[in-house]
Amino acid sequence: MLSIGEIAHRTGVSRRMLRHWEQQGLIEPARTDPATGYRRYEPTQVGRVNAVATLRDSGFGLEDIRVLLDPALGRGGLESVLRAQERDLVQQIDEATVRLTRVRHRLDTLETRAREVAMNITRQSLPSLSLRGLQASVRDETDIPAAVTQLRERLGGDIEGAAALALVFDGTDDDQITVTVGFAHSGETAEGTRDAIVAPITIAGVEDGVSVHFVERPSDVSDAWVVIDSHLETVGLHSYGVYRQLVAADGAVTLQAGVRPLPPDCASPGA
The missing domain is CATH 3.20.80.10 (Regulatory factor, effector binding domain)
Structure with a gap:
């Protein structure tokens, strides 16, 4: 079995984050030593940790990740989560586009002002x-x-x-x-x-x-x-x-x- 440190090393996920995901019910140690509290994981759990990390990097919230990793998830539930994520990403892109336009306008203005000042x-x-x-x-x-x-x-x-x-x-x-x-x-x-x-x-x-x-x-x-x-x-x-x-x-x-x-x-x- 693998220790929490070995899981962290193999997945690139910090021990603190692994403990947080455990508290959220996303990752569950295969065994916890009652005397020391040390956590032990099956090698197959590396895949689940990587899946959680990938979904987190893709912008999904922890509640959505819990739904997506539920073995009983049907097509309707999957589409609902993905549609919600699509809306969030579109909104983020729209907001980023507005900010980018403002930054570019400010850069153009600075160049124009430099010529005017000179x-x-x-x-x-x-x-x-x-x-x-x-x-x-x-x-x-x-x-x-x-x-x-x-x-x-x-x-x-x-x-x-x-x-x-x-x-x-x-x-x-x-x-x-x-x-x-x-x-x-x-x-x-x-x-x-x-x-x-x-x-x-x-x-x-x-x-x-x-x-x-x-x-x-x-x-x-x-x-x-x-x-x-x-x-x-x-x-x-x-x-x-x-x-x-x-x-x-x-x-x-x-x-x-x-x-x-x-x-x-x-x-x-x-x-």
Whole structure:
């Protein structure tokens, strides 16, 4: 007879999994020593272990495997289990196809953005911004989109149509990111905006920075910044400090940030 270790070695199934399948009633030792608890298996049981492992790898659940290995299983029961598995696999394929399409779209977008950035990036000083708007603090970059949405809802009114909209993200504090949403201050308040809640906000200028203009808003601004930073690395620079996203009335977007040289040990070989 074979020990559980020998069965595990012959089938490639771990002892832990064999014990689990035993608990589920899929594998039953031919004999268990009452004194030691050691399990012993007939050599013919290797085939059943392999069958369970194969069905598990094919995506069948343990309950379905129990049905499939039942000697009394008729055609109706077999078809029922296989049809259910077919539906599950089709659903998985459909979901995977959707995810694959998204990944491919994102890859295509990154390539397009890389060409846009190379053509439209400008190194320049960034002027200070005089805004009227609102601010909020978040703890992580993933919280920024929700904060922007909430601030824009609080501002109300047609702020995009009235003036250039500015989204500013200040992550210079290790403990928080300050999110600013506002419109260029021209002495007048955008129609419909709740003037009582907005405040004048000044964003300091930057002596050395970069500006990248996009005719249309990038579908994923964070990806656009990844491309910008990748381009900057090729010339020995990196972005830092306060990041700006300026949205014009026609929907064009300009991304801006300060830049400084990469540390010597981080510089790109081609820089």
